[in-house]
Amino acid sequence: MKALDNVCVEKISRILGELISGTELTRILSKNNWKDHDTETGIKSISTKWKRINASMLYEINKVKSPKPFFQFVEEVMTPVSFVNSEEGWYYNLKEINLILRFYGYEITDAGKIKIVKATETLSEAIKRSKSLIEKLEAHNIHTKVTEYCTPELLNENYFHAILEASKSVFERIRVLTFSNLDGNQLINEAFKINNPSIIINGNKLENNDEKSQYLGLKSLLNTICYIYRNPTAHSPKLFNEKNENDAIIAFIMMSMAHQQLDHCSCVRFIN
Structure with a gap:
């Protein structure tokens, strides 16, 4: 961690100034007995909101020799309940503020609280850390x-539940394709019976070893997704780290491969 400087306070003040009204700003400053340079003389000034925030917070930080007042102000503005009708706005502003704070060894959590983190050293590292998982998945x-099933979880970087929800997309697609009520490995094994298939790969007649190998490869991929990411028992031994972003990306790549294969499949037998 390093001490907050004028650059940090100003940049974040500019962001926060766009998120609250002048009336709300006056209320927050008054409630906490913080210096309000626009009202203390009794003559209302016409300073912009961000300049009022910046002046007040720099004064309070210097007065107590601590960033605590500034962090308290940030948390009051960035309380999640204020963004219940603007989820996109929440994550956008969270990302922008954290891009700055991480240079100083802090960040705002999804609960709207400041916590200590490893400080960012370079701009490239800061940009990389500020990218959401959705943005990183775009490169793959x-x-x-896959993503339409778990966008809220991805935005929240809730990897464990994002993977679980995404895995459901694979099995729901097979159910819709086969008009089946089965699920999991039972669904896969019934749909991909090599001697009596319900689903076929278009153009694959299962007439030679290469075609059978391709077909069994898809079946194995689907069963693997089920065993590792879908079945509740697979989650107990933690076969993947629910907090590890790389593990999440691997999971999504596997599920994406499955869907890409299913794009070229057809149903030839409904499953009762």
Whole structure:
């Protein structure tokens, strides 16, 4: 961690100034007995909101020799309940503020609280850390049917539940394709019976070893997704680290591969 400087306070003040009204700003400053340079003389000034925030917070930081007042102000403005009708606005501003704070060894959590983190050293590192998982997945051309099932979890970087929800997309697609009520490995094994298939890969007639190998490869991929990411028992031994971003990316790549293969499949037998 390093001490907050004028650059940090000003940049974040500019962001926060766009998120609250002048009336709300006056209320917060008054409630906490913080210096309000626009009202203390009794003559209302016409300073912009961010300049009022900046002047007040720099004064309070210097007075107590601590960033605590500034952090308290940030937390009051960035309380999650204020963004219940603007989820996109919440994550955008959270990202912008954290991009700055991380240079000083802090960040705002999804609960709207400041915590200590490893300080960012370079701009490239800061940009990389500020990217959401959705943005990172874009580089891997993840199938849209994967992300549409778990966008809220991805925005929240809740990897464990994002993976679980995304895995459901694979099995729901097979159920819809086969008009089946089965689930998990039972669904896969019934749909991909090599001697009596319900689902076939278009153009694959299962007439030779290469075609059978391709077909069994898809079946194995689907079963693997089920065993590792879908079945509740697979979550107990933690076969993947629910907090590890790289593990999450691997999971999404596997599910994307499955959907890409299913794009070229057809149903030839409904499952009762």
